[in-house]
Amino acid sequence: xxxxxxxxxxxxxxxxxxxxxxxxxDVTEHEVLGLIGPNGSGKSTTLNLISGAFPATAGTISLxxxxxxxxxxxxxxxxxxxxxxxxxxxxxxxxVLENVKAGAVFGHRRHWGHEAEAIAxxxxxxxxxxxxSQMMVGQLTYIDTKxxxxxxxxxGEPRIVLLDEWLAGLxxxxxxxxIRLIRSLRDEGRTIILVEHVMDAIRSLCDRxxxxxxxxxxxxxxxxxxxxxxAVIRAYLGDDDA
Amino acid sequence: xxxxxxxxxxxxxxxxxxxxAAACLPWTAGAYSLTIGVTIAMYTVxxxxxxxxxxxxxxxxxxxxxxxxxxxxxxxxGIQHLPYWxxxxxxxxxxxxxxxxxxxxTLRLSGVYFVIFTLGxxxxxxxxxxxxxxxxxxxxxxxxxxxxxxxxxxxxxxxxAVVLLLGWLIGRSRLGFALRIIGDDEAVAKHSGIDTARAKxxxxxxxxxxxxxxxxxxxxxxxxxxxxxxxTPMLSFQVVIMAxxxxxxxxxxxxxxxxxxTFLWEAISASFPNQTTLLLGLCFLVIVYLLPKGFVGLxxxxxxxxxxxEGFA
Amino acid sequence: MDxxxxxxxxxxxxxLIAMGLNLQYGMxxxxxxxxxxxxxxxxxxxxxxxxxxxxxxxLTVFLVAPVAFLFNWLIYIIFLRPLVKRAKSRGQLExxxxxxxFGLSFVAVGLMLAFFGGxxxxxxxxxxxxNILGDTYGANRxxxxxxxxxxxxxxxxxxxRSRAGMTIRAISVAPDSARLVGxxxxxxxxxxFALGGAVTATGGALISTFLTLDASTGVIFxxxxxVIVIMGGVGDVRGTIVAAVLLGxxxxxxxxxxxxxxxxxxxxxxFVIILLWRPQGLFGRPTT
Numbered sequence: 001x002x003x004x005x006x007x008x009x010x011x012x013x014x015x016x017x018x019x020x021x022x023x024x025x026d027v028t029e030h031e032v033l034g035l036i037g038p039n040g041s042g043k044s045t046t047l048n049l050i051s052g053a054f055p056a057t058a059g060t061i062s063l064x065x066x067x068x069x070x071x072x073x074x075x076x077x078x079x080x081x082x083x084x085x086x087x088x089x090x091x092x093x094x095x096v097l098e099n100v101k102a103g104a105v106f107g108h109r110r111h112w113g114h115e116a117e118a119i120a121x122x123x124x125x126x127x128x129x130x131x132x133s134q135m136m137v138g139q140l141t142y143i144d145t146k147x148x149x150x151x152x153x154x155x156g157e158p159r160i161v162l163l164d165e166w167l168a169g170l171x172x173x174x175x176x177x178x179i180r181l182i183r184s185l186r187d188e189g190r191t192i193i194l195v196e197h198v199m200d201a202i203r204s205l206c207d208r209x210x211x212x213x214x215x216x217x218x219x220x221x222x223x224x225x226x227x228x229x230x231a232v233i234r235a236y237l238g239d240d241d242a
Numbered sequence: 243x244x245x246x247x248x249x250x251x252x253x254x255x256x257x258x259x260x261x262x263a264a265a266c267l268p269w270t271a272g273a274y275s276l277t278i279g280v281t282i283a284m285y286t287v288x289x290x291x292x293x294x295x296x297x298x299x300x301x302x303x304x305x306x307x308x309x310x311x312x313x314x315x316x317x318x319x320g321i322q323h324l325p326y327w328x329x330x331x332x333x334x335x336x337x338x339x340x341x342x343x344x345x346x347x348t349l350r351l352s353g354v355y356f357v358i359f360t361l362g363x364x365x366x367x368x369x370x371x372x373x374x375x376x377x378x379x380x381x382x383x384x385x386x387x388x389x390x391x392x393x394x395x396x397x398x399x400x401x402x403a404v405v406l407l408l409g410w411l412i413g414r415s416r417l418g419f420a421l422r423i424i425g426d427d428e429a430v431a432k433h434s435g436i437d438t439a440r441a442k443x444x445x446x447x448x449x450x451x452x453x454x455x456x457x458x459x460x461x462x463x464x465x466x467x468x469x470x471x472x473x474t475p476m477l478s479f480q481v482v483i484m485a486x487x488x489x490x491x492x493x494x495x496x497x498x499x500x501x502x503x504t505f506l507w508e509a510i511s512a513s514f515p516n517q518t519t520l521l522l523g524l525c526f527l528v529i530v531y532l533l534p535k536g537f538v539g540l541x542x543x544x545x546x547x548x549x550x551x552e553g554f555a
Numbered sequence: 556m557d558x559x560x561x562x563x564x565x566x567x568x569x570x571l572i573a574m575g576l577n578l579q580y581g582m583x584x585x586x587x588x589x590x591x592x593x594x595x596x597x598x599x600x601x602x603x604x605x606x607x608x609x610x611x612x613x614l615t616v617f618l619v620a621p622v623a624f625l626f627n628w629l630i631y632i633i634f635l636r637p638l639v640k641r642a643k644s645r646g647q648l649e650x651x652x653x654x655x656x657f658g659l660s661f662v663a664v665g666l667m668l669a670f671f672g673g674x675x676x677x678x679x680x681x682x683x684x685x686n687i688l689g690d691t692y693g694a695n696r697x698x699x700x701x702x703x704x705x706x707x708x709x710x711x712x713x714x715x716r717s718r719a720g721m722t723i724r725a726i727s728v729a730p731d732s733a734r735l736v737g738x739x740x741x742x743x744x745x746x747x748f749a750l751g752g753a754v755t756a757t758g759g760a761l762i763s764t765f766l767t768l769d770a771s772t773g774v775i776f777x778x779x780x781x782v783i784v785i786m787g788g789v790g791d792v793r794g795t796i797v798a799a800v801l802l803g804x805x806x807x808x809x810x811x812x813x814x815x816x817x818x819x820x821x822x823x824x825x826f827v828i829i830l831l832w833r834p835q836g837l838f839g840r841p842t843t
Contacts (some may be wrong), residue, residue, distance in 0.1 A: 051433060077435035083434075085336065090428035101424050105416060106435040112416060266680070300650055346828060351834055353649050354586050358781050359830070362823040365778075369820040376814065475774075479657070519771075520665025526658025530638070530651055 003066075004029045004191055005050070005081075005160055010059030010069075012045055019045045021215040024061065027160065030189045034196060034206035034223065038236050042215040043195045044086055047162050050193070051083045052076040063159075080108040080159035084166050088145045090137040097133035100124055100151045107156015123151040127181060143174040150181070160191045167198045179204060199227070211235070261403055268392045276391055282504050283398035284456055288477075289450035289485040289496035290405045294412065295445045296482075297426035297490030301353050303446070304451045304478040305344060305360035309337045311472035315371070318383040318467045327386065328475075330455050337454025338447040342380035345443035348363055352545050361478075375469070382468035389462040397459045409493045412448075417441060469478025476522075480507070483525045489536025498537045558807050560692065566803025567700040568762050570707055570796045572776060573783035577692030581790030582747035583726040584645075585652045589660035590780055591773030593623060593752050595667065598768045602676050612764050613702065620753045620762050623661075627737025631745045646819040656772025660773065663665070667770040677767040706757060709791055711792050723747050727790045755780075775819060782826040788836025798837060815817065 003026035012020040022041045027033050035043045049056045052073035061069045068076055082103070091099050100120040104111050111119055124133055127147040132140075137148060146166060153161055167178045179201050185192060186205060196202055200210060202223050209226045211219040213235035219226045226232050245252075266277050288306055296303055313333040320329045344363065348356045375381060412418045420441045423431045431438050461467060480503075488499025503525075510521050533539065572594055579587045597619050604610040604618075634655055642648035684691040714720035725733040726743050733741050759776075762768075783802055787794030802822055809821040829836075 022289050044515075045366045053429075053433070072437075073432040077433055083433055085429075089425055089427055089430050091430060093426050094422065100420070102430070102434050105419060106423075106431075108435070152434070244633060300646060302650065347830055351830065353646065354653070355785065355830060355834070357586075357588075357653055358778065358785070359826070361774075362778055362819075362826065364821040366820050369817055373814050373817050373820075376816070479661075517665060517666055519661050519668060523658045523661025523665055524665070526654050526661065527634075530655045530658065 003027060004031075004064060006062050007046075007050070007192075008060045008062075009065055010046070010061060011057050012042075012049055012054070013057045018215050020049065020056075023212075023217055024221060025210045025217065027191060027193060029071050029191055031207050032186050032192045032194060032205055033211040034202045035212065036193050036196060036202060036209055036226075037212035037218075041212040041235075043212055044164055045215075046212070047083065047164050047195055050076075051081060057211055070150060075160075077106075077156070078108060080157075081151040081162065082107060082156050082158035082160075083162035084146070084149045084164055086154055086164045086168075088142075090145055090148055092137060094137065094138060095133065096124065096129065096135050096140070096148055097121070099137060099148050100133075100155050103152035103155030107158060109157045119155050119157075120151070123155045124148075126154065126184075127151045128177070142168055143178065146170075146178070147181075154185075161192065163192060163194050163196075165197065166203050167196060169214065175201075189190070203227075255404065257403075261399065264399055265396065268395060273391075275550065276395060278504065278508065280391060280395050280398060281508075282459065282500055283395060283402055285481065285484055285500040285504060286402045286419075286497055286555040287398060287405050287452055287456050288449075288481045289488065289500050290402070290409060290493070291449040292481050293490040294405075294409050295442075295449050295498045296485065297495075298421040299442055299445070300425065301349070301356045301442070301446075302482060303360045303449065304357060304475075304482065305341070305363050306449070306478040306481045307473050307475050308360070308364035308478075309340065310451050310457035310460075310477055311364065311367060311371075312336055312340060313454035314461040314464070314467055314472040315383075315457075316454070317398045317458045317461035318385050321385055321387060322460075324388075326456070330458050333458035334451040338451040340386075340454075341450025342443055344450075345439075345446045349442045349446065351437050361475075362474070364473045364475055364478065368469045371469045371473075380552035382466050384466055385461050385464065386398045387462045391463070394459055394463055398456065401452065401455060408448065408492060412445070413493065417444060421445060476518075479522055483522065483529065485527045487525065487533065487536055489533075489538025491535060491536050491542075495536055495538040498541075556707075558811055559804060561696075562807035563800055563802030564692065564696045564700040564803070565807060566800035567703040567707075568758060569779065569783060569803050570799035571703040571758035571761065573780045573787070573795050573799050574707060574710060574792070575751040575753070575758060575786045576777075576780040577787070577790065577792070577795050578723075578747050578751030578754060580784060582723050583631070583744040583751065584630070584648070584727075584746060585744075586649065586656065587748075587751070588653060588656040588777055589663055590656075590751075590755055591775065591777035591789070592660050592663035592667070593627070593755045593771045594759035594762070594776050595624065595768055595770065596663070597756030598763030599667065599671065599676070600756075601760035601763045602678055602768075605678050612760050616702070616757050616760050620755050623756035624749045624753035628745055628749035630659065630752070631748040635748070636741070636745070639741075641701075662775070664771050664773065669769060675767050675769045676763075678763075687781075690783055693765055695764040699764055702761055703758065706754070707796060710754065714792060719746075722749075724790075778819065779822055782822050785826065785834075786829045786837060788838050791838055792835060794836050794838045 006026040007023050007025055010020060010023045011018065023046055035046060037043050048054055050061055052071055052075070056069055059069070060067050063079055063081065068079060078175040091102065097117070097120055098121055101116050104116040121133060124130055127150050129144060129147050129151065132144070137145060140148065150166065163182070166182070167175060170178050175198065182192070182205055194206060206223050209223050210217055211226050211232050218231065218235055219229045220234050268276055292303060292306060295301070316333040316336060318328050320332065344359065346357045397454065420431065420436045423434065423436060424438050424441060428438055464471060484499040484503045485496040486499070487503055488497060489495035505519070507521070510516050529536070576587065576590045576723045579585050579590065600619050601612040601615045604615045605612060635652065638648060638651045638655060642651060685697050699726050714724060722738050722743050723746065724748070725738055779802065783795060783798045786801070787798035789798070802825065805821055805825060806818040809817050
């Protein structure tokens with residue numbers, strides 16, 4: 001199976017700090033990959049490098065063999081990599097529908113007019129927000145803002161979806177709904193990279209996990225394998241508890 | 243492009259009627275009113291096109307005087323060699339090109355750089371032209387044409403209609419939608435696949451072209467053009483104030499600022515000619531502290547209150 | 556040689572003015588476009604004291620600085636702090652600050668026009684020639700330069716060594732973390748803003764000894780100071796000084812060799828080159 005997205009030797013340095021150090025991994029089509037690790041291990045930075053939020057210091061990121069390492073964020077989005085943000089980012093002056101339409105109009109596949117609106121409505125239905133399309137985003141509950149952001153991402157019909165701690169901050173009921181929603185995306189055969197702390201979600205959603213610590217990859221494999229790996233346990237809990 | 247609703251047709255008809263009424267001014271009013279009419283039409287073009295760009299992007303452009311002056315010089319120099327009708331498009335293209343260059347240099351950077359860059363631009367072009375004149379030994383340029391005040395008025399009115407139509411079309415286009423997204427959150431815009439720099443540059447070309455054409459239309463009125471007249475920095479500031487006073491949230495917002503400000507300005511400069519600078523300063527402060535969304539904001543708030551009151555009744 | 560020395564002398568005074576703006580923009584995070592009017596006001600006071608009662612501008616400075624400090628502190632408290640409070644983002648504060656300080660700048664010009672009229676003002680102070688390396692220069696330029704060097708040096712030491720200086724630099728680098736270590740960011744920002752105004756007014760008093768000013772020249776100096784601050788790097792004292800000297804030399808060179816009417820155009824061109832080539836300033840690190 002050839003890789004849809006692959007990272008080779010990708011590093012990011014901020015001044016003297018190496019936030020991401022020589023990361024290598026592949027994502028194949030229809031796969032859900034979990035990117036996990038303790039706080040500050042460089043997961044979100046890796047996601048930011050893939051989405052082009054800032055450029056990598058070294059290494060290559062390629063989409064279907066085409067290098068995208070030095071492309072600006074908008075070109076990466078257009079080639080089919082769409083993301084959510086760690087802290088939800090919606091467009092405050094617009095309605096829920098318009099927020100989602102933004103994805104349909106400017107994303108990987110571009111639509112306009114009624115077509116874009118129809119796609120936006122379909123996506124809102126998919127994330128469970130049908131009937132709320134005319135609300136302003138300021139009126140939404142926390143999980144609903146996350147749903148709108150996800151719908152905006154999906155509306156661009158991306159090849160790869162990057163979810164940056166999409167389940168963080170949800171209460172137990174919302175968490176269940178959230179996991180169900182992501183599972184439905186997985187069942188549609190979407191390719192997803194998931195940065196996540198919620199272990200239940202990782203176990204039930206991910207085909208494979210890449211574990212990071214201090215900016216480097218320390219393990220890779222199925223969730224069950226990596227979560228019982230002594231190196232991973234050490235990274236999460238510290239040496240004393242291992 | 244989506245089809246027009248009946249409300250759109252209604253608004254369009256209303257605007258056409260207003261335009262026809264405004265076009266009749268030369269027959270219904272005296273010479274003084276016509277002068278005021280020219281001023282209002284001119285600032286409507288300048289402030290509305292300014293707001294098209296600065297409203298959604300929040301970049302404050304002070305380049306109006308630079309574009310205006312370049313347009314005036316296109317007429318001044320070109321009138322001796324080319325027919326008048328060819329000059330307006332040339333001025334428009336030059337203004338748009340200049341705006342594109344300014345945009346390429348600054349629009350990727352923070353807003354402060356853009357303000358300084360545009361503030362300096364008019365002064366830069368003025369010094370270069372003055373220097374060029376010193377070197378070549380010429381002073382000002384005489385623009386002698388048979389164009390009268392009424393012709394200028396009608397041309398500006400036509401241009402104002404073009405700006406409003408253009409603004410309306412942009413608002414309905416992908417570009418307009420992209421700009422609203424950029425205005426809300428630039429990071430989201432980029433990650434949604436919008437080339438934000440390209441969108442901003444394209445849009446900045448609109449006020450560039452329009453201010454330049456305005457300068458070209460008004461040049462015959464001055465008869466004698468010299469750099470300090472064509473590139474007066476006051477013009478840039480007045481445009482900013484009128485647009486913000488009216489409000490940049492709506493297409494017609496600047497118009498609501500242009501009309502009262504023109505009368506206020508006329509009154510102040512007639513009775514206290516030395517205090518216009520002070521007035522300009524006070525207007526800036528009023529906008530920031532009392533009218534952050536302009537008159538449009540006041541009108542919207544009043545409407546909302548009325549709707550709420552009806553809802554309770 | 557002659558151009559270099561004249562440029563250096565001018566650059567030294569520019570450094571002082573730009574330092575004032577840098578304290579306000581780099582540290583207090585307010586882009587003060589009324590900065591040039593503060594300079595003109597400082598020059599006015601020096602002019603008034605000299606022509607009225609023959610008080611040396613070098614003494615007037617000791618009056619101008621504290622008054623300007625107090626005045627700028629009041630401006631910050633009355634006009635700018637409410638904006639800082641209501642701003643939802645850095646961008647919104649930037650736009651509000653630009654509009655407000657433009658407003659204040661116009662009000663200042665209007666008031667100065669009303670009180671002093673629109674005439675140019677200049678006076679003759681220490682206009683005796685001084686010989687440096689075989690060429691002669693006005694003693695007033697040399698004195699202004701030396702005073703500027705002393706004040707810049709003192710300011711630099713104060714920022715680098717003293718506790719208060721450290722606090723100011725802390726809020727410029729990381730306002731949020733500064734709050735966490737117990738720095739009163741609001742008070743320190745007001746202090747930096749006031750100090751910046753005082754420095755600029757002092758620069759104005761010094762520059763008035765050898766340049767002709769009028770009520771509406773402020774904006775030219777604001778532009779020059781902005782070019783210097785951006786070229787040197789926002790919040791960077793060393794960069795400001797280097798950039799000011801560079802600008803001083805460039806202007807002197809252009810005025811001598813091409814045309815005195817092109818000095819601002821030259822400064823602007825320099826600004827464009829910096830924007831295209833190193834928008835983070837001469838010594839700044841690229842940021843992401």
